[in-house]
Amino acid sequence: MRTSRAEIDLAAIQQNIRKVAAKVGPAVRVLGVVKANAYGHGLVQVARAVTEAGATYLGVAIAEEGVALRQHTNIPILVFSPPTEENLEDYVRFDLDATITSMETAYALDAIAGSAGKRVRVQIKVDTGMGRLGFFPKNAVEAFRTISNLESLSLVGVYSHLATSDEVNKEFAKRQLISFKNVVTAITDVLASSARSNLPSKSPKTIFHIANSGAILDLPGSFFDMVRPGIMAYGYYPSFETTQSVDIRPALTLRSSLVQVKTFQPGMSISYGRKYFTRKSERVGVVPIGYGDGFTRLLTGKASVLINGKKYPIVGTITMDHIMVGLGDDYEVQKGDEVVLIGKCGDAEISAWDLASELGTIPYEILCMINNRVPRIYLNSNTPLTD
Ligand SMILES: Cc1ncc(COP(=O)(O)O)c(C=O)c1O
Numbered sequence: 132m133r134t135s136r137a138e139i140d141l142a143a144i145q146q147n148i149r150k151v152a153a154k155v156g157p158a159v160r161v162l163g164v165v166k167a168n169a170y171g172h173g174l175v176q177v178a179r180a181v182t183e184a185g186a187t188y189l190g191v192a193i194a195e196e197g198v199a200l201r202q203h204t205n206i207p208i209l210v211f212s213p214p215t216e217e218n219l220e221d222y223v224r225f226d227l228d229a230t231i232t233s234m235e236t237a238y239a240l241d242a243i244a245g246s247a248g249k250r251v252r253v254q255i256k257v258d259t260g261m262g263r264l265g266f267f268p269k270n271a272v273e274a275f276r277t278i279s280n281l282e283s284l285s286l287v288g289v290y291s292h293l294a295t296s297d298e299v300n301k302e303f304a305k306r307q308l309i310s311f312k313n314v315v316t317a318i319t320d321v322l323a324s325s326a327r328s329n330l331p332s333k334s335p336k337t338i339f340h341i342a343n344s345g346a347i348l349d350l351p352g353s354f355f356d357m358v359r360p361g362i363m364a365y366g367y368y369p370s371f372e373t374t375q376s377v378d379i380r381p382a383l384t385l386r387s388s389l390v391q392v393k394t395f396q397p398g399m400s401i402s403y404g405r406k407y408f409t410r411k412s413e414r415v416g417v418v419p420i421g422y423g424d425g426f427t428r429l430l431t432g433k434a435s436v437l438i439n440g441k442k443y444p445i446v447g448t449i450t451m452d453h454i455m456v457g458l459g460d461d462y463e464v465q466k467g468d469e470v471v472l473i474g475k476c477g478d479a480e481i482s483a484w485d486l487a488s489e490l491g492t493i494p495y496e497i498l499c500m501i502n503n504r505v506p507r508i509y510l511n512s513n514t515p516l517t518d
Pocket residue numbers: 164190211292342343344345359360361362363369
């Protein structure tokens with residue numbers, strides 16, 4: 132096992148999900164967002180943990196993630212990106228909920244499901260202001276009518292996505308919400324009138340949903356039938372502008388250890404490009420992690436690590452496989468000592484927010500950057516994992 136590893140506390144993720152569920156109440160379902168390798172935490176293990184904690188839906192970004200997940204669970208999996216010609220078949224074979232953003236795709240999926248003698252679950256995406264995927268609200272009800280009549284599609288949901296729910300100014304998020312509510316009301320009317328005319332309904336009750344983490348925290352009118360927590364499940368608030376109305380804790384610790392410690396004389400240079408020179412006699416430690424693991428070179432000169440509960444700066448250029456740590460004249464630190472790059476160490480902590488702030492990004496990106504070269508170790512997993 133590599134010394135550099137990401138420890139994932141599954142109990143923390145489960146507690147975060149339970150707290151979300153408590154906030155939204157028992158009538159609202161929770162969809163665990165596990166796209167992008169569960170924000171870097173591990174697709175299958177996290178999916179299992181969140182479903183054990185009460186999530187009854189899973190959300191991924193691309194069909195491939197849904198296919199990988201389907202071997203491990205029977206619960207519904209919604210793929211947020213619309214199907215492409217190349218992967219339509221996957222939705223049929225692996226029983227994935229397709230996001231429909233155009234009639235063309237709806238017809239193509241209906242045809243392919245029909246020829247396989249199956250029905251595919253679909254959800255309509257409405258663009259209420261995200262400015263990305265989906266039908267504009269004015270076209271959504273017509274799309275709903277047409278799609279619900281397609282023989283081989285089962286229309287199970289209608290959803291939208293908020294662009295600014297994590298901002299302190301909720302004006303635009305509220306406008307999106309009103310726009311979504313209007314669509315929900317119009318579709319509910321369509322459903323009611325088809326029920327009145329006793330048309331046999333081939334689809335189950337429609338699930339309406341729009342809330343991401345920012346909305347779960349701060350927009351109580353946004354819960355509808357289901358909420359979709361992503362970053363919150365992993366223990367981070369989506370921004371500094373939201374409230375912290377749900378108490379969550381980070382699940383990931385990025386750890387390594389010192390593989391060498393040397394004393395450098397004054398005026399010696401460290402790493403590529405000689406960007407750092409020792410000013411006095413200085414101890415420098417080497418940690419076997421680098422941008423080849425997703426610990427981006429852009430953090431050069433900006434990040435620190437924790438050793439024995441104390442903070443030490445990364446010195447010199449971050450390389451593909453190693454970083455160097457300036458230990459000054461601290462002779463207590465030794466080869467083999469544990470290094471924390473993200474997480475807690477004693478009373479000290481470096482959070483994904485600390486690194487994100489240095490880079491002008493968000494913790495989402497920091498967590499997703501940790502790539503597959505870094506083994507994930509799962510703590511507090513109740514179920515033995517077979518993968
Ligand atoms: C469609 C959809 N729903 C929910 C989420 C979860 O968002 P967050 O991580 O902010 O909770 C995402 C992530 O961007 C998403 O794309």
